[in-house]
Amino acid sequence: METATTAAPEHHDVVVIGAGVAGLRCASQLVHVKGVKDVLVVDAMDRIGGRVLNDTSFIPGMSIEVGAEFLHGANTTLTRLAEEQQISLREIFTWAQVRRASPDGGIGYYYLGDQKRMLAYDDDDEEFLKFNLAVADLSDVAHADEIPLERSMQDYFTECKLSASMMKLADSGYANTAGGPMTDISMRVTCRYEKQWIELEDEGDFRVVPSFMRFVKHFAKGVTTRLNWPVASVDYSQKDGILLTNASGKQISCRTLVVTVSTAVFTDIAYTPALPQEKLDALASFDMRRAGKVLLHMSGRFWPENAHGVVCSDCFLPEFWFNSTQGIGHLKSNGDESYKPADESADVQYLITGFAGAECAERLVGMDPDVIVQRFLDQLDMIYGTVDRPTPAHDCFVKGMYKDWGDVEYVRGGYAFPRVGQTDSAARDLAASVDGRVFFAGEATAFEQPGMSVHAAVDTGTRAAAQVARALQEL
Numbered sequence: 404m405e406t407a408t409t410a411a412p413e414h415h416d417v418v419v420i421g422a423g424v425a426g427l428r429c430a431s432q433l434v435h436v437k438g439v440k441d442v443l444v445v446d447a448m449d450r451i452g453g454r455v456l457n458d459t460s461f462i463p464g465m466s467i468e469v470g471a472e473f474l475h476g477a478n479t480t481l482t483r484l485a486e487e488q489q490i491s492l493r494e495i496f497t498w499a500q501v502r503r504a505s506p507d508g509g510i511g512y513y514y515l516g517d518q519k520r521m522l523a524y525d526d527d528d529e530e531f532l533k534f535n536l537a538v539a540d541l542s543d544v545a546h547a548d549e550i551p552l553e554r555s556m557q558d559y560f561t562e563c564k565l566s567a568s569m570m571k572l573a574d575s576g577y578a579n580t581a582g583g584p585m586t587d588i589s590m591r592v593t594c595r596y597e598k599q600w601i602e603l604e605d606e607g608d609f610r611v612v613p614s615f616m617r618f619v620k621h622f623a624k625g626v627t628t629r630l631n632w633p634v635a636s637v638d639y640s641q642k643d644g645i646l647l648t649n650a651s652g653k654q655i656s657c658r659t660l661v662v663t664v665s666t667a668v669f670t671d672i673a674y675t676p677a678l679p680q681e682k683l684d685a686l687a688s689f690d691m692r693r694a695g696k697v698l699l700h701m702s703g704r705f706w707p708e709n710a711h712g713v714v715c716s717d718c719f720l721p722e723f724w725f726n727s728t729q730g731i732g733h734l735k736s737n738g739d740e741s742y743k744p745a746d747e748s749a750d751v752q753y754l755i756t757g758f759a760g761a762e763c764a765e766r767l768v769g770m771d772p773d774v775i776v777q778r779f780l781d782q783l784d785m786i787y788g789t790v791d792r793p794t795p796a797h798d799c800f801v802k803g804m805y806k807d808w809g810d811v812e813y814v815r816g817g818y819a820f821p822r823v824g825q826t827d828s829a830a831r832d833l834a835a836s837v838d839g840r841v842f843f844a845g846e847a848t849a850f851e852q853p854g855m856s857v858h859a860a861v862d863t864g865t866r867a868a869a870q871v872a873r874a875l876q877e878l
Contacts, residue, residue, distance in 0.1 A: 421663035422446035423453020428864030447633035466613035476604030491612035493732035516717025575721035592821035693764035693809030694817025705795035776803035
């Protein structure tokens with residue numbers, strides 16, 4: 404009796420796991436720059452973009468960033484690409500060491516919940532100045548490579564002898580933004596990051612008009628993607644090909660592979676042979692905690708016109724910022740012919756975005772989303788309410804929603820931060836290729852520059868594309 408032969412799996416020169424910005428950039432570079440045409444990008448989700456996600460229905464006429472929102476640094480791959488591709492940006496208040504007002508006059512505020520007091524970014528409060536100086540000094544720490552690996556950001560701010568109120572502000576404004584508790588964040592790596600942010604990227608924070616999806620779509624042009632294809636295992640034991648098997652048992656083979664998944668789901672994929680212990684140790688030295696956004700549609704403005712955002716201590720949510728259908732921040736059009744100014748005759752609609760990272764986001768697990776929205780409204784009323792108008796937030800409230808990226812199955816967090824104990828080579832070890840055929844990209848593999856940003860992820864995709872192109876020539 405004749406038995407049917409099993410068909411050979413579909414084969415490609417390159418398979419990229421992950422259709423976020425790192426994976427799409429890698430594929431785009433291979434196809435359009437390196438001349439490698441047989442490239443397939445697979446992703447477990449039903450859409451491209453990864454942690455970039457926009458919503459165009461929550462507020463009519465407005466594209467809202469549900470995921471990554473800010474482009475950090477005035478001299479990065481993405482700011483240069485925005486000029487090249489004529490993509491508009493809006494410059495906002497710079498939340499960094501050299502705090503400065505936006506060209507439109509917008510600034511950042513700091514609310515001290517334990518004192519019920521609001522400070523502008525340039526307030527001359529003595530304790531506030533001491534806190535700002537401590538943050539600025541991180542980029543100037545001498546011999547950062549001699550800082551003990553076990554030293555945390557909590558240790559640093561404690562040694563700076565900040566007041567109890569400013570320690571709470573550091574926890575809200577620094578740790579929450581960095582994506583982890585100060586007790587867990589490496590001081591040594593943070594000092595290196597802070598120095599590199601200034602030396603390599605320049606100061607500046609921007610929003611993409613209308614959203615980061617413009618970059619995602621640019622990278623996706625001419626790239627073949629296959630969605631709803633969660634990779635369960637990778638077998639690179641055979642020299643004639645790498646075999647990928649998804650959760651349904653379907654298979655694809657390839658000559659070279661690029662893995663760009665987040666650190667939180669990295670070990671969901673089983674490798675044969677097992678990945679080197681050095682790489683697994685590097686992975687363990689990063690942490691990726693929950694990150695969530697509370698979005699509020701507001702019919703009117705009750706906060707200062709120059710406010711771009713607020714960091715809060717001793718409050719329900721540690722940070723929030725503002726946007727509107729007319730846009731907030733100084734417009735840098737870059738010759739963008741697709742940009743259309745908002746209709747000034749229409750009623751302006753406003754968006755307040757509350758951000759919760761790490762421990763704050765973890766406290767919200769299991770809480771009803773409507774309760775989260777109401778408690779955020781209560782916080783805003785506490786901050787901005789007056790005798791004549793005690794509940795401005797509730798008065799202007801239209802609707803709200805909560806998005807927890809920790810609940811997204813194939814992401815499970817915000818972004819990777821360096822844990823206490825991380826070695827100087829961790830990002831490089833995580834990025835190192837295996838067997839000359841398996842390559843790695845994604846923001847945590849950014850050893851050339853700080854991670855924790857969209858442009859860092861993009862640059863790792865560029866690097867991986869160059870590595871793959873060389874490998875294909877040698878195989």
